[in-house]
Amino acid sequence: MKITILPKCKFNADATIASQLYAFLRRQITESCIVPGTPLTENELAMHFGISRQPVRQALMKLSRDGLVEIIPQRGSFVKKISASNLKGICFIRSAIECSALAEAKHMSSKNYKQALERLASNLKRQQDLVDSIDGNSSMESADFRARYLRLDDRFHAILCSFSGTDMAWETIQSINANMDRIRYLSLGEFSEPEALMQDHECIYQYISEREIDKALEVLRAHLYEITSTYKPIRRKNIDWFMDEDK
Amino acid sequence: MKITILPKCKFNADATIASQLYAFLRRQITESCIVPGTPLTENELAMHFGISRQPVRQALMKLSRDGLVEIIPQRGSFVKKISASNLKGICFIRSAIECSALAEAKHMSSKNYKQALERLASNLKRQQDLVDSIDGNSSMESADFRARYLRLDDRFHAILCSFSGTDMAWETIQSINANMDRIRYLSLGEFSEPEALMQDHECIYQYISEREIDKALEVLRAHLYEITSTYKPIRRKNIDWFMDEDK
DNA sequence: ACAAGATAACTTGTATTTTAGTTTTGACGC
DNA sequence: GCGTCAAAACTAAAATACAAGTTATCTTGT
Numbered sequence: 001m002k003i004t005i006l007p008k009c010k011f012n013a014d015a016t017i018a019s020q021l022y023a024f025l026r027r028q029i030t031e032s033c034i035v036p037g038t039p040l041t042e043n044e045l046a047m048h049f050g051i052s053r054q055p056v057r058q059a060l061m062k063l064s065r066d067g068l069v070e071i072i073p074q075r076g077s078f079v080k081k082i083s084a085s086n087l088k089g090i091c092f093i094r095s096a097i098e099c100s101a102l103a104e105a106k107h108m109s110s111k112n113y114k115q116a117l118e119r120l121a122s123n124l125k126r127q128q129d130l131v132d133s134i135d136g137n138s139s140m141e142s143a144d145f146r147a148r149y150l151r152l153d154d155r156f157h158a159i160l161c162s163f164s165g166t167d168m169a170w171e172t173i174q175s176i177n178a179n180m181d182r183i184r185y186l187s188l189g190e191f192s193e194p195e196a197l198m199q200d201h202e203c204i205y206q207y208i209s210e211r212e213i214d215k216a217l218e219v220l221r222a223h224l225y226e227i228t229s230t231y232k233p234i235r236r237k238n239i240d241w242f243m244d245e246d247k
Numbered sequence: 248m249k250i251t252i253l254p255k256c257k258f259n260a261d262a263t264i265a266s267q268l269y270a271f272l273r274r275q276i277t278e279s280c281i282v283p284g285t286p287l288t289e290n291e292l293a294m295h296f297g298i299s300r301q302p303v304r305q306a307l308m309k310l311s312r313d314g315l316v317e318i319i320p321q322r323g324s325f326v327k328k329i330s331a332s333n334l335k336g337i338c339f340i341r342s343a344i345e346c347s348a349l350a351e352a353k354h355m356s357s358k359n360y361k362q363a364l365e366r367l368a369s370n371l372k373r374q375q376d377l378v379d380s381i382d383g384n385s386s387m388e389s390a391d392f393r394a395r396y397l398r399l400d401d402r403f404h405a406i407l408c409s410f411s412g413t414d415m416a417w418e419t420i421q422s423i424n425a426n427m428d429r430i431r432y433l434s435l436g437e438f439s440e441p442e443a444l445m446q447d448h449e450c451i452y453q454y455i456s457e458r459e460i461d462k463a464l465e466v467l468r469a470h471l472y473e474i475t476s477t478y479k480p481i482r483r484k485n486i487d488w489f490m491d492e493d494k
Numbered sequence: 495a496c497a498a499g500a501t502a503a504c505t506t507g508t509a510t511t512t513t514a515g516t517t518t519t520g521a522c523g524c
Numbered sequence: 525g526c527g528t529c530a531a532a533a534c535t536a537a538a539a540t541a542c543a544a545g546t547t548a549t550c551t552t553g554t
Binding site: 263264265293298299300301302305319320321322323 | 538
């Protein structure tokens with residue numbers, strides 16, 4: 001029995017066991033509660049949660065599709081280590097999709113444009129409120145703050161994607177972004193300040209509101225690649241969570 | 248028993264049953280051998296192939312992730328109908344990723360550049376040879392020709408994606424492209440001529456070889472959206488394979 | 495004839511058992 | 525002491541069995 005970290009938890013009743021376990025494990029992995037390299041044995045998980053191995057298998061399959069778990073046939077399933085080349089790939093795809101989406105703003109009707117601007121503004125306010133709220137009583141490194149801020153950050157970028165006019169933009173990013181989420185979570189509050197991120201967001205919003213899309217695109221692209229600068233210190237701190245191949 | 252189309256087939260021995268069934272079904276669906284709306288009952292498939300429901304479930308789950316199958320809990324699994332908005336989304340993502348990839352060619356070392364050019368040229372020659380080979384004895388509408396040509400077409404675009412320097416570009420496209428493959432298959436030889444596609448390919452290659460990346464990008468983007476022009480006639484011909492929402 | 499409710503015939507979801515493949519370990523021969 | 529081979533102890537894959545939800549049909553009461 002290697003996993004004792006996992007708290008016994010009551011699942012939400014109105015979903016399949018498999019999807020609940022998937023959501024739970026995904027969160028545990030992205031928040032590094034379960035560290036890379038950890039074996040996720042079907043039997044162990046099934047016994048731990050008092051469920052059968054069937055839904056466990058299903059959950060592991062989904063996680064493997066997300067790139068968070070590696071299933072080796074007849075051997076076992078393991079939490080994947082983070083790979084630099086994978087992160088580079090994710091950055092590339094994200095900026096390709098997200099920048100293309102934002103570029104579509106050029107051809108948007110002014111009514112929809114205005115609506116989107118309002119949603120961005122409202123989101124930015126919530127980000128500001130959240131950051132302002134951490135004064136003494138709650139820490140910026142707290143798991144709760146990190147999760148909340150990242151949710152708002154996601155929402156901001158989702159709105160940008162909505163400029164594309166298709167839901168697939170954000171959906172596709174979500175489906176490849178799992179490993180980036182791990183880095184985002186690790187870096188927030190420690191190697192990257194939410195204030196800096198928010199400044200980027202504000203700047204992007206400003207340019208969009210001035211219909212200076214090309215300038216907004218420039219800032220957005222840089223913003224999306226900024227996370228790579230935090231890669232090295234994080235890796236240094238937790239060398240065994242990363243794959244050997246560097247570069 | 249509704250599915251009688253499926254031929255009894257010997258699976259390749261060196262893979263799990265689930266993955267073999269997945270590959271088989273995916274092909275059958277993308278080639279429209281199994282038409283949209285067909286119910287894929289777990290029991291039926293299991294009995295038909297003489298296997299248990301377990302690997303069938305696994306295969307269906309993968310197909311649902313590809314967007315080819317819809318699993319409705321406690322009701323059944325069905326081959327998804329084709330949706331116009333989904334196709335639009337795929338086009339958007341594809342051109343976002345593929346054009347960004349090609350754009351990276353601008354910053355490529357001349358050695359790698361030359362290698363990529365050679366691979367493109369070799370691929371184009373194979374495309375030409377294949378098209379030339381259909382004179383009388385084999386038809387352009389034959390399933391074999393379609394599959395072969397589309398494989399070469401895929402390869403061409405995969406090479407373009409390799410300009411990005413990350414495997415994720417082509418991988419991501421593959422993971423969202425399943426529904427587009429159905430349209431490509433239906434349109435080839437009937438509503439779109441391989442000669443026209445090849446002409447685009449040649450043109451893109453030409454521009455790349457002249458280092459006129461921006462011009463190549465323009466042609467590539469148009470090429471990727473060309474498929475949408477074949478959507479309407481295909482839909483007219485098989486109206487019940489498509490979703491009602493016609494946006 | 496019609497509407498409402500029970501029921502039977504489906505479906506997938508979950509649990510349990512069996513099978514088959516990998517790896518490790520320990521014993522045996524060299 | 526060392527290399528090899530075999531068996532045991534693991535793993536996931538697949539088969540089987542059961543539970544639970546959904547839908548359509550049929551009955552029954554009005």
